[in-house]
Amino acid sequence: MYKRIVVKLGTSVLTGGTRQLDRPRMVELVRQCAELYHQGLDIVICTSGAVAAGRAHLNFPDLPPTIVSKQLLAAVGQTRLMLLWERFFDIYGIHVGQILLTRADVEDRQRYLNARDTFSALLEHRIVPVVNENDAVATEEIKVGDNDNLSALVATLVHADLLLILTDQPGLFTADPRVDPNAQLISEVHRIDPALRAHARGSSSGLGVGGMVTKLEAANIARHAGADVVIASGSGPGVIIRAAQGEPVGTRFPALESRPESRKRWILAGPKPAGTLVIDQGAVQAVCQQGRSLLPAGIIRVEGTFTRGDTVTVVDAAYNELARGLVAYDSADLSRIAGSRSHEIAERLGYTYGDEAIHRNNLVLLTD
Ligand SMILES: Nc1ncnc2c1ncn2[C@@H]1O[C@H](COP(=O)(O)OP(=O)(O)O)[C@@H](O)[C@H]1O
Ligand SMILES: N[C@@H](CCC(=O)OP(=O)(O)O)C(=O)O
Numbered sequence: 001m002y003k004r005i006v007v008k009l010g011t012s013v014l015t016g017g018t019r020q021l022d023r024p025r026m027v028e029l030v031r032q033c034a035e036l037y038h039q040g041l042d043i044v045i046c047t048s049g050a051v052a053a054g055r056a057h058l059n060f061p062d063l064p065p066t067i068v069s070k071q072l073l074a075a076v077g078q079t080r081l082m083l084l085w086e087r088f089f090d091i092y093g094i095h096v097g098q099i100l101l102t103r104a105d106v107e108d109r110q111r112y113l114n115a116r117d118t119f120s121a122l123l124e125h126r127i128v129p130v131v132n133e134n135d136a137v138a139t140e141e142i143k144v145g146d147n148d149n150l151s152a153l154v155a156t157l158v159h160a161d162l163l164l165i166l167t168d169q170p171g172l173f174t175a176d177p178r179v180d181p182n183a184q185l186i187s188e189v190h191r192i193d194p195a196l197r198a199h200a201r202g203s204s205s206g207l208g209v210g211g212m213v214t215k216l217e218a219a220n221i222a223r224h225a226g227a228d229v230v231i232a233s234g235s236g237p238g239v240i241i242r243a244a245q246g247e248p249v250g251t252r253f254p255a256l257e258s259r260p261e262s263r264k265r266w267i268l269a270g271p272k273p274a275g276t277l278v279i280d281q282g283a284v285q286a287v288c289q290q291g292r293s294l295l296p297a298g299i300i301r302v303e304g305t306f307t308r309g310d311t312v313t314v315v316d317a318a319y320n321e322l323a324r325g326l327v328a329y330d331s332a333d334l335s336r337i338a339g340s341r342s343h344e345i346a347e348r349l350g351y352t353y354g355d356e357a358i359h360r361n362n363l364v365l366l367t368d
Helices: 011-015 023-038 050-057 067-091 109-124 147-157 211-224 239-244 262-269 281-289 331-337 344-349
Strands: 004-009 042-047 096-101 128-133 162-167 228-233 251-253 275-279 299-303 311-315 321-326 363-365
Touching (some): 023 239, 042 067, 042 147, 067 128, 128 147, 147 162, 211 262, 228 239, 299 331
Parallel strands (some): 162 228
Antiparallel strands (some): 228 251, 321 363
16 A cells, blocks of 8 residues: 555546536545545645636637636636635545646755645645646746646655556557557556657647656656556546555556655756757766766767756667756856866866766666
8 A cells, every 4th residue: 555645637537528627526536535545645636627627617718829828727727626626625524735836946956845845744734735737827938838747746746655647548558549449558667768658649639738748757757756656547446546555557657666865856856957968878888877977078969058057868869868967067068078088178168167067966867
């Protein structure tokens, strides 16, 4: 039995594929959460559905397809959504607390820790946090963008041992089942590699954001943070209880053994990578197999514009993501010293911040 679970409920689940929130379905989901809560489990809800709720409440207004329209719908819908969560949990004598986040709230480590404290306080007082992106004010630059990645961030923040992503399909299939009727359910995943990613497509229902692509991104972050991840159907009978008891439902991604310490968890889930470092085979070996720091000598290419201390993603020549880390040099400097030996850094730049492009203490591996 798990102790702390984050339940992510997609728009597809909360609307049941209709254009409104499906209240009986929400009540059933809350009933299951309440049963687990009263057995002593900590429950965190990551809810989508604000935009759908806003649209339904305003009777499907004819709005231009702009960011502001979405913000307007979310502003109206979020209160409707929260009202329902509050009412339904209240039936079982459970208090809820709303947390609305954007990427900007966790980009900086201090703010990330503040958010973590809020979650800790709620959970300590046995209040169920109900989390969504702060869509009403989130613009492209500051948002997480999809609630799958948001749920992985939350699972990382609260040290969840299970992230349960509920959607309108029984799990991850070998192809989008809406398109390919012969697609097969994949019940257990031990490696999230390009071959597996090739199965995942975006959302084709017009309701959700990201489809299976973002669910795999989320699964990869959460299992590196030490949580098991399950993707399953929100309409499966007793699905939350069954998943919490460790029964095989949907697609399961067991947590990886390594449990990163606090700062590395932040690097993993907090800041959005501002750039990409493409590294050569020797550096892949040194970083991934030998746990070494990344030196400029192993960098083939620098992409994006970033400053010293920003998070970047580290990829191999085929663009498989290997790690994330905080850079010791900005993008202009790194471009100048990429491929250089350590003693050449000062010669090229006229100064040095050390031999490492990313010190291993600032590096989190994303390989298995
Ligand atoms: N390989 C796949 N296996 C299962 N579903 C997939 C796959 N590729 C794409 N999808 C699509 O992902 C959708 C679920 O994601 P999404 O629409 O974003 O829902 P949610 O609102 O639950 O996040 C499914 O309806 C399905 O059509
Ligand atoms: N934050 C948005 C949902 C964004 C999102 O990722 O949706 P989904 O793919 O249905 O989980 C909302 O509340 O409408």
